[in-house]
Amino acid sequence: MKHVIIGAGVAGITAAKTIKELDRDAKVVVIGDELFLPYKRYLLTEFLCDSIKRDELLFFSVEKLRELGIKLRKGEFAKAIDPSEKVIKLHHNEVMHYDKLLIATGGRPGLGIVLRQYKKHIHFYYSLYDTLILKEKLPEIQKCIVFGDGVSCLDLICMLHNLGKQVTYITKGERATFALEEDDFEGDLHEFLKKKGIKIITEDQIVSIEESDHGYKIETIQQKMLTTDIVFAWDNYKPNISCIDGSEIEKKLGILVNTRLETSEKDNYAAGDCIEIYHPCIKGYWINFGLPNALEQGVIAGKNMSGQDEEYKIQEAIAFNLMGKSLQARWWK
Ligand SMILES: Cc1cc2nc3c(=O)[nH]c(=O)nc-3n(C[C@H](O)[C@H](O)[C@H](O)COP(=O)(O)OP(=O)(O)OC[C@H]3O[C@@H](n4cnc5c(N)ncnc54)[C@H](O)[C@@H]3O)c2cc1C
Structure with missing residues (x-):
């Protein structure tokens, strides 16, 4: 089974790890357009202020990727997806087949x-x-x-x-x-x-x-x-979803997914800052930004891509530290 993941952020890499932990034999390829190894975007401010060192930003090392058997293709951009043929097209026109696809392209x-x-x-x-x-x-x-x-x-x-x-x-x-x-x-x-x-x-x-x-x-x-x-x-x-342009994958501002993080197309999943999901309280679709959501969705998408059946439950708030005070961000209000 070949799993292709577009986006090497926390959602994409967490899903890759989950898939490999559940099925050692699965082939997992992550396409990431940034040149760096997967890093903790939410700690960029700490790095900028010298509160942490550059190596503390690292989310996954080369050794860890190797140990898990995840192939990371850095600096490569997925420009198109054809769910009916189960292929993606990279910027340099390479066509890559997948059995299951996760779109985890974040927001921008x-x-x-x-x-x-x-x-x-x-x-x-x-x-x-x-x-x-x-x-x-x-x-x-x-x-x-x-x-x-x-x-x-x-x-x-x-x-x-x-x-x-x-x-x-x-x-x-x-x-x-x-x-x-x-x-x-x-x-x-x-x-x-x-x-x-x-x-x-x-x-x-x-x-x-x-x-x-x-x-x-x-x-x-x-x-x-x-x-x-x-x-x-x-x-x-907003969600960074140019790679689905021209495909049948349904979207509003973000890629529309159900609680299993499935898109409108079979075997195509999406997770993290690029998705829009139904929120039962606001009775509408909601962009679910934030690190805790991306991490949890990465796990759930990985499990479901590996044949399990798990649902994502909406997190209402994220905690934010503002000059020493803690603040709840309810982004759907
Ligand atoms: C400065 C800053 C501070 C933050 N602080 C906090 C915080 O304190 N708490 C919190 O909860 N959240 C915080 N966030 C938000 C948090 O970092 C994001 O919610 C989280 O990183 C989302 O993870 P993701 O994997 O969905 O997307 P991302 O981390 O955005 O990763 C997506 C990756 O996919 C790549 N990509 C996009 N399109 C393509 C393509 N077509 N082909 C290949 N690769 C592609 C992108 O370049 C990126 O590397 C912060 C964000 C920023 C920018």
Whole structure:
């Protein structure tokens, strides 16, 4: 039985491990477009702040992959899937057959039509590659502008603040909430961040970014002119599922799966930040971002691909540590 997994993040690698533990003879190939060995993306901030060393980021070593018999093909991108023929096509046009496929391609920050034209001036904060570049630039950076939403945006703001940088946060919303449950802050995360010295500009967004002598000049819809050493910006953080374009696999924003993590196509599974799953409380489909979900789904997808029958139960919240306070993130609210 040949199992192919697209995406060498925690969901994909956990599924690969689960399959090999259940069936030593199964052939497992993981296709990952990043050049690094599988790493713990959720610890990138700790690495950036020197709280952990580079080797502590490692999720799976070469020895462990070898010991389990998992073949990792790094730096290769799956560009298409044909579930009826049970093949995937790689960027260099190699066609690879599978008996069972797992799509675990995660999520990614994305730019809308306005910001897209300034992409070369924007720094992303998603991968180890982004982090290594940022780590090199950090000593020269003092002023930072952050535009975006969600927990990863808040994580970035906290990191920059903790490193003593001057942070301006721009949000389209009336207040900075990051879609979080704010009980621990008596409903006022916005004021908490302001008291910490973060400048917050509300109901605004970036409309242009120009390079200047010592950094960048930013213009906003409200015609504010700002200067900064670095710009972090994204309009959305969404499932990274270009590889299913043109296939019959059903999707909304993410790949639609049932509680067994099966997609609409037989023997095709999906797990982690790339999926959308029915949430019984909101009575709608929900993108299930976050590390604990990706890990658990990796195990369940691996078991089901190996012939078991296990259901994924939705986790409502993830815990988040904000400048020493613990916070519950209920991303579906
Ligand atoms: C800076 C940062 C901090 C975070 N902190 C936390 C935290 O504190 N707590 C928490 O719960 N979550 C956190 N997260 C989110 C967490 O890291 C993700 O939820 C988790 O990594 C999702 O795992 P995944 O395997 O689904 O996807 P990913 O980790 O995104 O892995 C998917 C992999 O697939 C690759 N890929 C995509 N498309 C293709 C393709 N077509 N072909 C080949 N490879 C492909 C991607 O490059 C990537 O390597 C953080 C994320 C970031 C960016």
